[in-house]
Amino acid sequence: MFVQRCxxxxxxxxxxxxxxxxxxxxxxxxxxxxxTEPLAQDAESLRALWLERLRSRDVLDRSGVWRFREFLPxxxxxxxxxxxxxxxxxxxxxxxxxxxxxxSLKLKHQGNNPTGSxxxxxxTVAVTQALKLGTRLVACASxxxxxxxxxxxxxxxxxxxAILVPEGQVSDAKLAQALDxxxxxxxxxxxxxxxxxxxxxxxxxxxxxxxxxxxPFRIEGQKTVAFELAEQLEWEVPDHLVVxxxxxxxxxxxxxxxxxxxxxxxxxxQPRISVIQAEGAAPFARFYAGGGARFTAEEKPQTLATxxxxxxxxxxxxxxxxxxETGGGVITVSEQEIADAKATIGRDGxxxxxxxxxxxxxxxxxxxxxxxxxxxxxxxxxxxxxxxxTDYVIKYHSxxxxxxxxxxxxxxxxxxxxxxxxxxxCAIESALRDLQ
Ligand code: F0G
Numbered sequence: 001m002f003v004q005r006c007x008x009x010x011x012x013x014x015x016x017x018x019x020x021x022x023x024x025x026x027x028x029x030x031x032x033x034x035x036t037e038p039l040a041q042d043a044e045s046l047r048a049l050w051l052e053r054l055r056s057r058d059v060l061d062r063s064g065v066w067r068f069r070e071f072l073p074x075x076x077x078x079x080x081x082x083x084x085x086x087x088x089x090x091x092x093x094x095x096x097x098x099x100x101x102x103x104s105l106k107l108k109h110q111g112n113n114p115t116g117s118x119x120x121x122x123x124t125v126a127v128t129q130a131l132k133l134g135t136r137l138v139a140c141a142s143x144x145x146x147x148x149x150x151x152x153x154x155x156x157x158x159x160x161x162a163i164l165v166p167e168g169q170v171s172d173a174k175l176a177q178a179l180d181x182x183x184x185x186x187x188x189x190x191x192x193x194x195x196x197x198x199x200x201x202x203x204x205x206x207x208x209x210x211x212x213x214x215x216p217f218r219i220e221g222q223k224t225v226a227f228e229l230a231e232q233l234e235w236e237v238p239d240h241l242v243v244x245x246x247x248x249x250x251x252x253x254x255x256x257x258x259x260x261x262x263x264x265x266x267x268x269x270q271p272r273i274s275v276i277q278a279e280g281a282a283p284f285a286r287f288y289a290g291g292g293a294r295f296t297a298e299e300k301p302q303t304l305a306t307x308x309x310x311x312x313x314x315x316x317x318x319x320x321x322x323x324x325e326t327g328g329g330v331i332t333v334s335e336q337e338i339a340d341a342k343a344t345i346g347r348d349g350x351x352x353x354x355x356x357x358x359x360x361x362x363x364x365x366x367x368x369x370x371x372x373x374x375x376x377x378x379x380x381x382x383x384x385x386x387x388x389x390t391d392y393v394i395k396y397h398s399x400x401x402x403x404x405x406x407x408x409x410x411x412x413x414x415x416x417x418x419x420x421x422x423x424x425x426c427a428i429e430s431a432l433r434d435l436q
Contacts, residue, residue: 002073083114111385119149125221141195144174151183164195213249226257245275246308248319255322276362278303288330307355337361343414351386
């Protein structure tokens with residue numbers, strides 16, 4: 001019913017689902033999971049079935065990923081490893097809309113997943129596949145969120161789990177999660193790209209099962225967010241979908257999800273998918289600016305948005321297809337722009353981690369440039385929870401945030417500083433009166 005296929009059509013490599021390959025064994029290009037038989041049901045009956053499942057008490061029916069299982073590469077009797085992922089809110093964000101110059105803006109908050117990031121939607125599928133393959137050791141390289149997510153799902157599946165993280169570059173909250181869930185954390189002297197290279201080589205020697213987004217099963221899980229979003233919008237997709245770009249798995253997954261929905265006539269058009277990168281970690285934006293001619297990695301990526309501090313994204317070819325096919329764009333935003341956009345999202349009562357705020361910062365620029373029109377429908381994907389990086393937040397609001405390397409101060413345009421008040425009732429009373 002499904003196969004793993006090389007994305008390089010000239011190669012034509014096609015492999016069984018249970019071959020542990022990660023990349024094509026013929027040409028080394030990325031693999032993608034593809035359906036080989038037509039869908040058994042039409043769009044209308046599947047839409048009704050998926051809605052119906054929301055009323056069920058069954059764990060699979062209630063998962064925002066497995067609810068769409070007709071599009072997932074498994075038999076019905078597979079043992080699923082789930083934490084009730086997905087089903088995340090789509091918020092109207094008026095202050096952020098105003099800030100970005102739009103009439104309205106919706107935020108799809110993937111930080112409302114069990115471990116606080118979008119990674120869970122892919123991890124439930126990748127760890128289910130790992131269990132099916134009888135894996136002993138699962139592993140990943142991570143800037144923190146993949147680590148936290150894998151650690152949790154591996155714990156549920158009672159598997160050994162190892163995580164490679166760049167030393168001193170992962171937020172405490174993310175590390176704390178991985179430790180509590182029982183993963184073995186290996187801090188590596190080097191950045192994310194070094195961790196990724198090493199772990200990929202070890203996976204190819206069959207020492208472990210790799211669940212970074214190079215693993216096509218991760219993308220299968222993450223693509224269901226497109227399904228959920230389309231359903232939330234009553235199958236009227238937005239004009240623009242904007243996502244942050246790091247290793248580029250997420251943008252690839254949205255591309256695949258909307259492509260499949262369009263191909264099977266669930267939706268009548270695809271949204272334009274735009275990717276936003278931090279100025280100091282922007283190999284994909286440079287590639288886009290160069291017309292997609294030659295992809296070069298960035299040797300020393302730098303950004304305070306540590307989740308996307310990545311110079312050699314593995315999924316750039318798939319992400320390029322998503323952007324190119326839908327007529328999206330790829331731009332960068334500065335540390336200052338990220339910080340201010342993040343504080344603005346917070347004032348909508350929503351909040352997110354720095355990497356997620358690249359979206360609102362990016363939309364503001366795309367509106368200014370006329371790429372997004374004021375009245376178009378726009379959805380930004382928030383990828384991680386506010387509490388993932390509280391150090392950043394406290395520094396911003398106490399005017400202590402500074403750029404990496406140069407240490408140049410970032411302006412706290414929307415600072416909300418803590419008031420120090422003496423422990424006398426009249427002092428507290430007068431502070432509260434001053435507020436009004
Ligand atoms: N936002 C957050 C909060 C992330 O954690 C990541 C990636 C991204 C955006 C970028 O997504 O890689 O699919 O383009 N974090 C990975 C990790 C690399 O290890 O947690 P992407």
